[in-house]
Amino acid sequence: MRIGELSRKTGVPVPTIKYYVREGLLPPGELTSPNQAAYGEAHERRLQLIRALLEVGGMKVAEIADVLAAIDDPERPVHKVLGTAADRLGSGGIEHDDAGSAAARAVVADLISRRGWRTHESNPAATDLSEVLAALDRLGHGAFAEVLDDYADAAEQVARADLRYVDQRVAVEDMVEAVVVGTVLGEAVFSALRRLAHVSASAKLYGTDVPQEQKPS
Amino acid sequence: MRIGELSRKTGVPVPTIKYYVREGLLPPGELTSPNQAAYGEAHERRLQLIRALLEVGGMKVAEIADVLAAIDDPERPVHKVLGTAADRLGSGGIEHDDAGSAAARAVVADLISRRGWRTHESNPAATDLSEVLAALDRLGHGAFAEVLDDYADAAEQVARADLRYVDQRVAVEDMVEAVVVGTVLGEAVFSALRRLAHVSASAKLYGTDVPQEQKPS
DNA sequence: GATAGCGGATAGTGCCGCTATCTACTTAGG
DNA sequence: CCTAAGTAGATAGCGGCACTATCCGCTATC
Structure with missing residues (x-):
């Protein structure tokens, strides 16, 4: 398969494929001539x-x-890959470093020990969590911490489901990819489901909300 | 309060504040002179x-x-605000429109009816969900659909917690803001919690994974 | 009255994900 | 064999975005 066919099959323009190769996202095709390369299913x-x-x-x-x-x-061991995949998420690394941050870190440390989670608060995810909680506090939504345990229950359930899914992969490389896909796309899946559940729950609570209306734009 | 103090209190540079005013994110300060304005806590x-x-x-x-x-x-009614807040999330609107998409839409429709969710598959979140499922299918991870119900359970739990939180706001404008904050920042909270639970669960499953190691960079 | 700060406006910057263009070469079709 | 389409590789440019720099005439304050 040459680059044009690869482009047609995936819908990605040829120059973009070349760009990905340049950036190291995609290995170059196997050269069959000085200016011809073959690409495979991989x-x-x-x-x-x-x-x-x-x-x-x-x-x-x-x-x-x-x-x-x-x-x-x-x-690379599996948990490192998971780390690499997971760490890209989160706030983006803005530091605020005020009094609220310390309080938020304490809340997170407490949560971790309370739930018996085998992790440490130096975990990037824990740092991200403290930052979000600090931001919520700054916004006067410190009370959001009250529902943290409901969130944590749900997170545990999702994590169990993720592991169950990953665990049934046979080969290790499939497992690694499943972790990445599950972590990143799973996030999008959950996000969409949450919004659906949100609409549905608020419809049940506040009466018959119309399912969908379009504004005249 | 003048703009300099506002900048100091929030850590946002003065030109950036002016930029936000220009873009309509922030109302202009109240003019006390042709070129002096006062800003408040709001x-x-x-x-x-x-x-x-x-x-x-x-x-x-x-x-x-x-x-x-x-x-x-x-x-604007509350559910419209919720829609405005929620719809910004999601894939970004890339259409693939192949056979897999139709199958994914069917899966979503089935899920919605199976769970008795009071929403329609025209909901943007439902569209986003189908697109993610279609992408998963394209990647050979169609089996991910098997854990959809676990995800949906968790999503319902989170949605209930969100509503409980929002419901205890008194004033309507507080409620509206709580919905936005809950939807957007709640996403970040859950994401961090999921990653924490992930690490912890995999530690319990695969033996004593080291909690955290830093690479020499 | 000097200095710092201000409101308002316009232009520029840096990053990012491509996209356009060029050259020299190869392959497929008639 | 010739031609048209496609290709590898390289360089330069583009459009969107979130700012950021600069300037002007003015004002508050010491």
Whole structure:
């Protein structure tokens, strides 16, 4: 398969494919001549993965490069890949560093110990969580912490489902990819489900909300 | 309070505040002279909200403008604001429109009816969900649909918690803001919790995973 | 009356994900 | 064999976005 066919099959323009190769997201095709290269199914699959992480997962190209490098590295232990995949999420790294942050960190540490989670508050996810809680506090929504345990219950349930899904992969490389896909796309799945449940629940609570109306624009 | 103090209190640079005013995110200060204006606590609060939606929620400035306009409009019914806040999430609107999409839409419709959700599959969230499922299918992860119900259970639980939180607001404008904050920042909270639960669950499953290690960079 | 700050406006910057263009070459069709 | 379409690789440019820099004439304050 040459690049044009790869482009047609995936819907990704040829120059974009070349760009991904340049950026290290996609391995180059196997050269059959100085200016002819052959691409296989692996390239097609990889390209789909790239597009999914970009469009659905909202990841940046450089982040995807990191994650894919982790996937491709057979030396890298599974939990490192998970870390690489997961760490790209979160606030983006804005530091506020006020009094509220310390309080938020304490809330997170308490939550972790209360639930018996085998992690430490130095975990990037824990840091992100404290930052979000600090932001909520700043907004006068510190009371949001009251529903934290409901959120945590739900998060545990989702995490169990994720592990169940990943666990039934046979080969290790499939498992690694399943972790990445599950982490990133699973986020999008849950987000959509939450919004659906939101609409439905508020309809039940506040009476018969019309299902959908379009504004005249 | 003048703009410099507002800037100091919120950590947002003065030119950025002016930019937000230009873009309609922040109402202008009340003019006390042709070139002097006074800002109040409402401005400070609004600025915190903008930063939270931007940095934590990852929203775009134009989207924030829409949501804030919806919040400020007393005519707009609550569920419309919720819609405005929620619809900005999701894949970004890439259409693939192949056979897999139709199958994914069917899965979503089935899910909605199976769970008795009071919504329709024309809901943007439902569309987003089908698109994610279609992408998963394209990646050979169609089996992910098997854990959809676990995800949906968790989503319902989170939605209930959200409503409980919103419901205890007294004033309507507080409620509206609580919906926005809950929807957008709640997403970030859940995301972090999920990653924490992920690490913890995989530690319990795969033995004593080290909690955290830093790479030498 | 000097200095710092202000409101308002316009233009520019840096990053990011492509996209356009060019050259030299290869392949497929008639 | 010739031609038209396609290709690898390289460089430069584009459009969107969230700011950021600069300037002007004015004002508050010491």
